[in-house]
Amino acid sequence: MFRLSIQKFILKSNPIRSNYILKPRFFNTSPILLKKKSTKQKLQKQDEKIQAEAAEEIITPTIDFPTVESKFEKILTKFEKQANEIKLGKLNPKIFDNLIVNIGNQKDVEEVQFNTIAQTSIKGRNFIVTMFDPSNGQSLINAIIGSGLNMSGTIDPSNKFNIKIPLPPITSETKQQNLKQLKELFDKLKNNKTNSLTSIRGDTRSKFQSNLKNHKITDLENKQLTQLEKLHKLYIDKLHEKFKAYEKQILK
CATH class of the missing domain: 3.30.1360.40 (Gyrase A; domain 2)
Incomplete structure (x- = not known):
């Protein structure tokens, strides 16, 4: 009671002092600044999320079929050139x-x-x-x-x-030797580990599959691999046809 009475007395006698006492100072954080900071952090998180999703995005690799076909054609050309030399033999x-x-x-x-x-x-x-x-x-x-x-x-x-x-005479023995060489050439350009139809197909598949991410193969990817197998078979058939044609010429 005594302390309250003194305070009232001071307030009445010194209004300036009373203003100082009745209006205490407050410190707080601006809500606008907090909002700006919160928005910036949110945008940064969204950006990081987008980047992470982009890094995990599945990109379907494609097979360059014109290049593959060009390589297959070179194998056929090589066979024809060497098969013609075998056919001529000593001629x-x-x-x-x-x-x-x-x-x-x-x-x-x-x-x-x-x-x-x-x-x-x-x-x-x-x-x-x-x-x-x-x-x-x-x-x-x-x-x-x-x-x-x-x-x-x-x-x-x-x-x-x-x-x-x-010119040397063409004997049955000569023809059999030529046929043997022709068959060896056919097998080499068909299945050899390098510079053959099979090696071109294998290299193409390996490169295609190495570009795949760790995901289940898609229908589009399966379709490309199937198309590659069909193209390979087509050129195997073409090579076989050429082999049979030269075989027939040697046996004449």
């Missing part, structure tokens, strides 16, 4: 190209490749070796005799630049 004008020829004299012998000093063609029932320098005639003939091809030749008396070599 191939390139048969002597890789022979090593010793030219020069006994004191100064030089080894050169056959096709650097001569070229071969077929005319009638003979190989015609056209020499760039007729002084190499006997050296070329010696290389042919020593090749193991069971052939020999003579210099054409009417043209000192030419060597005539009779």
Whole structure:
């Protein structure tokens, strides 16, 4: 009671003092600032969520079918080129190209490749070796005799630049050897671990599957793999058709 009476007395006698006492100071946080901070945090969380979802997004890889088909076509072209050489066998004008020829004299012998000093063609029932320098005639003939091809030749008396070599007869044994080589070529370009139809398909599948995320394969992805298998089978059939065609020509 005594303390209250003193306070009333002070208030009446000093109004300025009373204002100071009756109006205490308050400290608080601005609700606008809190709202701004809260909104910024919310947006940041949303952004992080979007980024996380983007990182987990499933991107379906695609197979470049035109490139795959182009690679398959190159295999067929390679088969045709090599199969034609097998079919010609000993009738191939390139048969002597890789022979090593010793030219020069006994004191100064030089080894050169056959096709650097001569070229071969077929005319009638003979190989015609056209020499760039007729002084190499006997050296070329010696290389042919020593090749193991069971052939020999003579210099054409009417043209000192030419060597005539009779074409070897085609026997049943020769045909069987050619067929064996053709089958080996077919198997190699069909199933070899590299540079074959099967290896191209395998590499394409491996690359396609390595780009898949850890998810269940989709219908679209399955469809692409199925299309790849169909394309591979189509070219296996094409290769087989070419094999049978060359086989028939060799057996004629």
